[in-house]
Amino acid sequence: MGIAVITGAASGIGACVKARLEAQGYDIIGIDLQGETISADLSTTEGRQAAITQTLEMCEGNIDRLVLAAGLGGHIEDGQLVARVNYFGAVELLDGFKEALRKTQGRVVVISSNSAQMRTDPESDIVRCLLDGNEGQAMQYIGDSHGALTYGVSKHAVARAVRRRAAEWGQIGVTLNAIAPGMTETPMFRGAADHPVIGRSVEAIPIPKTRVATPDEIAGVIEFMLSDTAEYMQGSIIYVDGGTDAQLRPDAF
Numbered sequence: 001m002g003i004a005v006i007t008g009a010a011s012g013i014g015a016c017v018k019a020r021l022e023a024q025g026y027d028i029i030g031i032d033l034q035g036e037t038i039s040a041d042l043s044t045t046e047g048r049q050a051a052i053t054q055t056l057e058m059c060e061g062n063i064d065r066l067v068l069a070a071g072l073g074g075h076i077e078d079g080q081l082v083a084r085v086n087y088f089g090a091v092e093l094l095d096g097f098k099e100a101l102r103k104t105q106g107r108v109v110v111i112s113s114n115s116a117q118m119r120t121d122p123e124s125d126i127v128r129c130l131l132d133g134n135e136g137q138a139m140q141y142i143g144d145s146h147g148a149l150t151y152g153v154s155k156h157a158v159a160r161a162v163r164r165r166a167a168e169w170g171q172i173g174v175t176l177n178a179i180a181p182g183m184t185e186t187p188m189f190r191g192a193a194d195h196p197v198i199g200r201s202v203e204a205i206p207i208p209k210t211r212v213a214t215p216d217e218i219a220g221v222i223e224f225m226l227s228d229t230a231e232y233m234q235g236s237i238i239y240v241d242g243g244t245d246a247q248l249r250p251d252a253f
C-alpha cells in the first residue's frame with residue numbers, strides 16, 4: 001500500500017488511524033513524544049526539523065499518506081505550548097513533507113476541530129501571525145494566555161493553512177483536506193472534561209447526537225478521506241461532530 005506517516009500516533013484518534021491503516025497494509029511511521037517510530041517534541045523548531053529529517057530518511061523521500069493528529073487540549077495552561085504544537089507542529093511538518101507527497105501523489109488529512117469557529121476572531125493578531133509563520137510574534141501576542149484561548153485559535157489557523165495550500169497542492173497532485181472533529185473520548189478530551197473549570201464549558205457545548213464520538217469513529221472518516229473514493233476532495237474542512245457546529249452556526253458553512 002505504501003508509507004503512511006502519522007503524528008500523535010501513540011494515543012487517541014492518531015492511534016486508531018494507525019490501526020486502520022496498518023490493517024490496510026500500510027507501513028507506518030508514527031511520530032510522537034515517545035513510544036512511536038520517531039520520538040520528537042513537535043512544540044520546538046528543533047523537534048519538528050528532527051522529525052522531518054528522520055522521516056524523510058526512513059521513507060526515502062516518498063510519503064503516500066500523512067495524518068497530522070498530534071495536539072494538546074484547551075485544558076493545558078500554557079497557551080503558547082498549545083499553539084506551538086497544534087499549529088506549527090502540524091504546518092511545519094506539512095510543508096516539510098510536500099515534496100515527498102508530490103512524488104507519490106499522496107493524500108493528507110490534518111486534524112483541526114469544530115472549536116475552530118467557536119469564539120475565534122478570524123482577524124486577530126495571533127491568527128495573522130500563525131498564518132504568516134511568525135512564531136516569535138505569535139507567542140508575544142499570546143503572552144500568558146491560557147490554552148483555553150489558544151486551542152480554538154490554533155485549530156482555526158490550521159484549517160486556514162490547509163485551505164490556503166489546497167489549490168496549489170491540488171495542481172501538483174496532492175490531496176489535502178482537514179477534519180474538524182467534535183468532542184471525542186480520548187485522553188485529551190478526558191483532561192478537558194475532568195478539569196474543574198474547563199470541564200464546565202465542555203459540558204455546556206451542545207451535541208445533537210447526545211453523545212461524544214469514539215476515536216475510531218473519527219478515524220473511520222479519516223480513513224475514507226485518505227481513500228481512492230475521496231480523491232476529488234480538496235481543501236475541504238469536514239465536520240464530524242454529532243451536529244454541534246450545525247446547531248451553533250446553522251446559517252454558516
Ligand code: NAD
Nearest residue numbers: 008011012013033041042043069070071113183184186188
Ligand atoms: P490524545 O491526547 O489522545 O492524542 C494526542 C497525541 O499528541 C498524544 O499521543 C500526544 O503525546 C501527542 N502530542 C502532544 N504533544 C506533542 C508534542 N509536543 N510532540 C509530539 N506529539 C505530541 O488526543 P486526541 O483527542 O486523539 O487528539 C488528536 C487530535 O484531534 C488533536 O489534534 C486534537 O486537537 C484533535 N481533536 C480532538 C478532539 C477531542 O475531543 N478529543 C476534538 C477535536 C479535535
